[in-house]
Amino acid sequence: MSSNDGYLMLATFLVPLGAAVLLMLTPSRERSAIIAITALASFAMFVIAVYLFVSYDFNGPQFQGVKAWTWMENAGVLGERGIQLKVGMDGIAAPMVLLTGIVIMPGTWVSWKLHHRTKDFFILLFLLVAGVFGTFVMLDLFFFFLLYETAVLPMYLLIAVWGSTRKEYGAMKLMMMLVAASILIFTAIFAIFTEAGLGTFDLPTLFAAEFDPRMQKIFFPMIAIGCGTLGGMFPFHAWSPDGHAAAPTAVSMLHAGVLMKLGAFGIIRLGFQILPEGAEFWAPALVLVGITAALYGAISALRQVDLKLMTGFSSVSHMGYVFLGLGTLNVIGMTGAVLQMFAHGIMTALFFLLIGGMYDQAHNRDIPNFSGMAKQMPVWAIFFILAGLASLGLPGLSGFVAELHIFVGVFRSYPVVGGLAVLTAAITATYLLRMFAAAFFGDFNPRWSHLREITWAERAGATVLAGSILTLGLWPAPWVDRISTTLAQTIPGVAL
Amino acid sequence: MSDLNFDYTLLIPELILAVAAGIVLLADAFHTELRLNRTLLPGFTVLAALAAGLTSLAWLDTSDDFATLLAVDNFTAFFRVLFAFTLATVVIGSYEFVAREIRHQGEFYAMFLLATLGASVMAASQELLTAYIGLELLSFSLYVAVSLAKRDPRSGEAGLKYVLLGGVASATLLYGLSLIYGSAGSTSYAAISETFAAGTANVELPLLLGLVLVIAGLGFKISAVPFHMWTPDAYEGAPLPVTAILSATSKAGAIALLLRLFSGPLLPVKDDWQWMLAVISLTTMVAGNLIALQQTNIKRLLAYSSIGQVGYMLLAVATISDASASALLLHLGGYTVTNLAVFMAVIAFYNRQRSERIADFRGLAETNPYLALVITAALFSLSGMPLLAGFTTKFILFQAAAQDGYLWLVAIAVVMSTISLYYYLLVIRLMYVQEPDGAPAPDPQTGRLDRPNLRWRTSPASYAVTAVLLLGTIAIGLYATPLLEAADDAAAVLFPA
Known part of the structure; x- marks a missing residue:
């Protein structure tokens, strides 16, 4: 990857920002112009993301495509290279950028169905995506956090205005929990900057800086809980099922698919990479939290009636695997964690896309109300079953690759926990297969005979996502290479 | 005292504000037909604010003072520009409001100009009494402005509350300043700083009392808790543009004064x-x-x-x-x-x-x-x-x-x-x-709204x-x-x- 690719990383968040500005200037009557702008912008993001992922050279240096522009320096608290607009990617950011590019395109397509203040919706959605992309490619702590917060900010309005079922409650709960969690990140950042005493927010400099082990042990949990809340970490996950259930389709897709990954990514960037000794100290706690979340989420999902709530709790469970993998402190387990971030993102986006496609017609998504849906909506059911099989870890699909890595990593470090993790996978299979049996097969409920097959936009979106599930499942090497090389390079004290 | 610098040109921005305030007051008093014109007085005020703001840029990167009372340096310039910007913005944004809701337009704009002048003096002052005079000029202008609403009875109440509590706060501050003067033997920032830097062994108690009173008095002006009781009532009762000035100019002026005071003369303690x-x-x-x-x-x-x-x-x-x-x-x-x-x-x-x-x-x-x-x-x-x-x-x-x-x-x-x-x-x-x-409710089928x-x-x-x-x-x-x-x-x- 050449350093000129830094311009493309800049483009990942400038394209959605520019599109948002363009949309602001477009009158809301011009529906076709709005659709054209969003189609172009989302396609551009997809192409750039794929290109950036492919061109990341896993034999090269850790950070590639690094470009920096001085923003503020030598004033007040800031010293040399105080705040820079600095972009660059490592092998962990690369799959995350790809994930965002893959999810935003179908997310845009399915949102064209909206008729209520469509323009405002896309402005906020693109603002959110700009924040997500920006956080993944940013190598400056100030801008990292600025864009991290930017990704959270539009959620309130997106859910409160365009959501369903208890949307205002869900939106407020989500927003307040997430910004409350940010307090911890804020504080930890101030401490890191003060403690480093270098007057710079440059991330590679901070990665290389030495921090007092005691200070690392104090502030690592702050980052883990602060970012973990966004990542749906048990027991700070309470916003997630409510928020997902309330959010409109595209927002659920992006939120569960990408935004939660931002939390886990924050733990790696700020926690593991800046405070490695703190991470080492607290890794057993991550394992404990991870396995608890995995079990708790799966058991809660067993009890859910609302399809979206079930998927929400399933997300908590699957994100539990991520923290479990991170806590193993060996390259296989941690690679599995990042793979799981990607795999879960794609799969859950597909789930929410399909649930949205059905809910828009049926205005109901309680599992007991449905049966034999495979007869009425076969295409929908096929995609749904594919996502479900990926979720329960069927070999050949994305979930299997990720979970296998995590399980191997966990068995190396904590054999007992490994057993519990496999049990979780069994519970996951139970609730998914039971739901399939109840909703898709059996006698068709004639109450739903007015339902039509999902639209072409939804089919196209589902195809993109399903294709990604199959690609990762059948050919995981590009992902594994990038992730494991970076992990081995960056995190001191990590076993192979 | 012949070595003092009496270069009046240093004060051109303040003089512009003062003269403009005088012109607005007199014009309003002697040309009552002006009251029917909605734009002339605010236009003149904005011009004066812009002139004051732009001329203050002439002393960027200089370090001079007027008779050791007022410093003209980058700090002063920063606040002169900030206050001028605030004044111009508020007047442009609220002239329609003022024409309808305010009893005496001329006095209203004159008070705004004087408040800005007072705040500038606070930011520039190098001496306790000058700072105090600037503060009082700011406060008195705002006491008047708060109670100028035409129709709102809360305005008079707010003005009264503000002036009574403000008076107590001023007295507190003045007493505190006098105790600091007593401890240091001078009202000049530079001299106080020197005295305190040499040691405060004999004056611990009066100094401490002075600090408490100064912080309480200035705490009132910036509405720090527990000296904030007046703020909600004054904000609520005051006409909106005055509330804007209260929250911007008045606060920034007091912060400027605090910065000068605590970074200079009081830093040793x-x-x-x-x-x-x-x-x-x-x-x-x-x-x-x-x-x-x-x-x-x-x-x-x-x-x-x-x-x-x-x-x-x-x-x-x-x-x-x-x-x-x-x-x-x-x-x-x-x-x-x-x-x-x-x-x-x-x-x-x-x-x-x-x-x-x-x-x-x-x-x-x-x-x-x-x-x-x-x-x-x-x-x-x-x-x-x-x-x-x-x-x-x-x-x-x-x-x-x-x-x-x-x-x-x-x-x-x-x-x-x-x-x-x-x-x-x-x-x-x-x-x-x-x-x-x-x-009207949105169309239940499409969710479309039509309410132009x-x-x-x-x-x-x-x-x-x-x-x-x-x-x-x-x-x-x-x-x-x-x-x-x-x-x-x-x-x-x-x-x-």
């Missing part, structure tokens, strides 16, 4: 006052933000939220250093722009809806999406949300204050800042999530002012460098290397 300011900062941000949670009037809400903001600023004064002074000036600049954006938008709203109840902002996103956007952006900025001024300036402010072992106080400030997001979100929720009163007749337009002056302020809020949020550099140059005066 830092150990005596640092904890006081830290405690007041804590109570101010906690009380301001918690009480704001239950307000129903937009002006009271902004009053309490501005109290919370003062808490953050005091944090930087308590941990004063080169870095935190420049961060504080940066924050003050960002806060002024953001806060004016809210006030100008609320004035535009009031001009049309004649209401300042928060509940009446319901559905503003449907009836006037532009104003809703301005208010939303400004409120998000006040609570420190990214892409906007509040995030950047607060981030740097808190980072600068997170030294001297005050990280815990910074953590509390971040908590309070998050709480403020909740009450701002309630306003934003009303505007965006709720439907406007009397709106509820739309209303902002007047051109309000539109222009709010647009400039909105762009300013975004610009500072994305690229604060020019403002930070100006703030850094200004702060460098306080801490010569």
Whole structure:
């Protein structure tokens, strides 16, 4: 990857920002112009993301495509290279950028169905995506956090205005929990900057800086809980099922698919990479939290009636695997964690896309109300079953690759926990297969005979996502290479 | 005393304001037909403000003083420009409001000019009594302006409350200043600094008492808790443009005075006052933000939220250093722009809806999406949300204050800042999530809404002012460098290397 690719990383968040500005200037009557702008912008993001992922050279240096522009320096608290607009990617950011590019395109397509203040919706959605992309490619702590917060900010309005079922409650709960969690990140950042005493927010400099082990042990949990809340970490996950259930389709897709990954990514960037000794100290706690979340989420999902709530709790469970993998402190387990971030993102986006496609017609998504849906909506059911099989870890699909890595990593470090993790996978299979049996097969409920097959936009979106599930499942090497090389390079004290 | 520098040209910006105030007063008194003209007096005031602001740029990077009473340096220039900008913005954004709601237009604008003059003197003063005179000029102008509303009976009440409590505060401050004078033997900042630096063994008690009284007196002016009782009532009763000035010029002037005082003459006795300011900062941000949670009037809400903001600023004064002074000036600049954006938008709203109840902002996103956007952006900025001024300036402010072992106080400030997001979100929720009163329900089939007749337009002056302020809020949020550099140059005066 050449350093000129830094311009493309800049483009990942400038394209959605520019599109948002363009949309602001477009009158809301011009529906076709709005659709054209969003189609172009989302396609551009997809192409750039794929290109950036492919061109990341896993034999090269850790950070590639690094470009920096001085923003503020030598004033007040800031010293040399105080705040820079600095972009660059490592092998962990690369799959995350790809994930965002893959999810935003179908997310845009399915949102064209909206008729209520469509323009405002896309402005906020693109603002959110700009924040997500920006956080993944940013190598400056100030801008990292600025864009991290930017990704959270539009959620309130997106859910409160365009959501369903208890949307205002869900939106407020989500927003307040997430910004409350940010307090911890804020504080930890101030401490890191003060403690480093270098007057710079440059991330590679901070990665290389030495921090007092005691200070690392104090502030690592702050980052883990602060970012973990966004990542749906048990027991700070309470916003997630409510928020997902309330959010409109595209927002659920992006939120569960990408935004939660931002939390886990924050733990790696700020926690593991800046405070490695703190991470080492607290890794057993991550394992404990991870396995608890995995079990708790799966058991809660067993009890859910609302399809979206079930998927929400399933997300908590699957994100539990991520923290479990991170806590193993060996390259296989941690690679599995990042793979799981990607795999879960794609799969859950597909789930929410399909649930949205059905809910828009049926205005109901309680599992007991449905049966034999495979007869009425076969295409929908096929995609749904594919996502479900990926979720329960069927070999050949994305979930299997990720979970296998995590399980191997966990068995190396904590054999007992490994057993519990496999049990979780069994519970996951139970609730998914039971739901399939109840909703898709059996006698068709004639109450739903007015339902039509999902639209072409939804089919196209589902195809993109399903294709990604199959690609990762059948050919995981590009992902594994990038992730494991970076992990081995960056995190001191990590076993192979 | 012949070696004193009596170069009156140094005071041209202040002289412009003073002369303009005199002209406005006399013109209003002798040419009553002017009262029928809605634009002449405000236009003249804006011109005077611009002239004062632009001429003060002539003394950038100089370090001079007028008879050792008023310093003319980058710090003074920073505040002269800030005050002139505030005055011009408020007058443009509110001239329609003033023409309809204010009893004596001429006096009103003259008071604004004099308040700005007083604030400039506070920022420039190098001596206790000069600072006090500047403060009183600012306060008296505002006492009058607060009670000039034509129809609102709360205005007179607010004015009375403000003048009574303000008088007590002034007396407190003056007594405190006299005790400091007694301890140091001089009223000049430079001389006090020298005396205290040499040691304060004999004057510990009077000095401590003096510090307490000075902090209480100035605490009143910046509405620090527990000296804030007047603020909500004065904010609520005062006409909106006066509330804007109260929250911008009056506060910034007092902060400038605090900075001069605590970075210069009182710096040698830092150990005596640092904890006081830290405690007041804590109570101010906690009380301001918690009480704001239950307000129903937009002006009271902004009053309490501005109290919370003062808490953050005091944090930087308590941990004063080169870095935190420049961060504080940066924050003050960002806060002024953001806060004016809210006030100008609320004035535009009031001009049309004649209401300042928060509940009446319901559905503003449907009836006037532009104003809703301005208010939303400004409120998000006040609570420190990214892409906007509040995030950047607060981030740097808190980072600068997170030294001297005050990280815990910074953590509390971040908590309070998050709480403020909740009450701002309630306003934003009303505007965006709720439907406007009397709106037809959306078509149940398509969800389409058709209600063009509820739309209303902002007047051109309000539109222009709010647009400039909105762009300013975004610009500072994305690229604060020019403002930070100006703030850094200004702060460098306080801490010569």
